[in-house]
Amino acid sequence: MLLNLHDLDAGYGAKTVISGVSLALEPGQILALLGHNGAGKTTTLKAIMGLLPARAGSVHFDGHPINRLGVADRVATGIRLLPEGRGVFPDLNVADNIEVVAAQNVTGPSPMFRPADIYRLFPVLDERRTTRAGSMSGGQQQMLALSLAILGTPRCLLLDEPSIGLAPNLVERLFEQFHTICKEHGVGAVLVEQNVAAALKIADRVVIMNSGRIVFDGLPDDARKENVWDYF
Ligand SMILES: Nc1ncnc2c1ncn2[C@@H]1O[C@H](COP(=O)(O)OP(=O)(O)OP(=O)(O)O)[C@@H](O)[C@H]1O
Ligand SMILES: [Mg+2]
Structure with a gap:
C-alpha cells in the first residue's frame, strides 16, 4: 500500500x-475524492501533505508512519500537492518555473521526470519556455502546475481541483495525460474534483466526503449505480 489514512x-x-477519515491508495491507482463545498477535501489533502497536523489517527506512506514528518520531508519521499488555484509562479517564465522546482526536487541518481522529460510530455510548454506563466491560458497554466508537481520522482500526487476554469476539451486532454503518467510510472493519486463526470472517467476508486466524514468508498461503477449525486 502506498498511502494509508487511518481514522x-x-x-x-x-x-x-x-474526522475519522480512512482511505487507502495503491501505486498507480487514481482515487477521486469528491464532495460539495466545505466537505473537507482540501483539508484532507493538507493533512496528507503535512500542511496541517493530524489531531488523531495516522498517515502511513509505504508502510511507515509519517505523522511527524514536515512538508519538505514528505515532498522528498515523493508526495506532491498541486494546490487549489494555479500552482505556478505567475511572474516567472515557463523555463524558470521548471528550473526553480527542478533545482529542489530533481535529485538522486535516476529521477523519474527531468525538465527535458517535461518538455517532451508537454510540447506546448517547450514552445512557451520564455512566456510569463501568468499570461498563459488556464489550460497551459494547469499543464505547467502538473509539470511542477511531477518534477523529480513523484510517487503520490495530490491534485486539488485541477480542472477548475478549463474548457471541457482541455480537461479531457489534461486528465488523459495525468492518467498516463500515473499508469506508466506507478504513481498513485488523490484527485479532488468538482467535475464529477471527468473524475469518474479516469478514477479507479471513488471516495465521497460530506461534513468532514467519508460517506462512500467504492468503485466508480458502484458510485454511478448508487447515484453519487445523492451525496452532494
Ligand atoms: N484556513 C481555514 N481556517 C478555518 N477554517 C477553514 C480553513 N480552511 C477551511 N476551513 C473550513 O473547513 C471546512 C472544510 O473546508 P475544505 O477547504 O477542506 O473544504 P473543501 O471540500 O475543499 O471545499 P471546496 O470544494 O469549497 O474547496 C469548511 O467548513 C471551511 O470553512
Ligand atoms: Mg477545496
Whole structure:
C-alpha cells in the first residue's frame, strides 16, 4: 500500500474539520475524492501533505508512519500537492518555473521526470519556455502546475481541483495525460474534483466526503449505480 489514512482528524484552530477519515491508495491507482463545498477535501489533502497536523489517527506512506514528518520531508519521499488555484509562479517564465522546482526536487541518481522529460510530455510548454506563466491560458497554466508537481520522482500526487476554469476539451486532454503518467510510472493519486463526470472517467476508486466524514468508498461503477449525486 502506498498511502494509508487511518481514522484521521484535522482542522483549524478550535475547529476539527475532518474526522475519522480512512482511505487507502495503491501505486498507480487514481482515487477521486469528491464532495460539495466545505466537505473537507482540501483539508484532507493538507493533512496528507503535512500542511496541517493530524489531531488523531495516522498517515502511513509505504508502510511507515509519517505523522511527524514536515512538508519538505514528505515532498522528498515523493508526495506532491498541486494546490487549489494555479500552482505556478505567475511572474516567472515557463523555463524558470521548471528550473526553480527542478533545482529542489530533481535529485538522486535516476529521477523519474527531468525538465527535458517535461518538455517532451508537454510540447506546448517547450514552445512557451520564455512566456510569463501568468499570461498563459488556464489550460497551459494547469499543464505547467502538473509539470511542477511531477518534477523529480513523484510517487503520490495530490491534485486539488485541477480542472477548475478549463474548457471541457482541455480537461479531457489534461486528465488523459495525468492518467498516463500515473499508469506508466506507478504513481498513485488523490484527485479532488468538482467535475464529477471527468473524475469518474479516469478514477479507479471513488471516495465521497460530506461534513468532514467519508460517506462512500467504492468503485466508480458502484458510485454511478448508487447515484453519487445523492451525496452532494
Ligand atoms: N484556513 C481555514 N481556517 C478555518 N477554517 C477553514 C480553513 N480552511 C477551511 N476551513 C473550513 O473547513 C471546512 C472544510 O473546508 P475544505 O477547504 O477542506 O473544504 P473543501 O471540500 O475543499 O471545499 P471546496 O470544494 O469549497 O474547496 C469548511 O467548513 C471551511 O470553512
Ligand atoms: Mg477545496
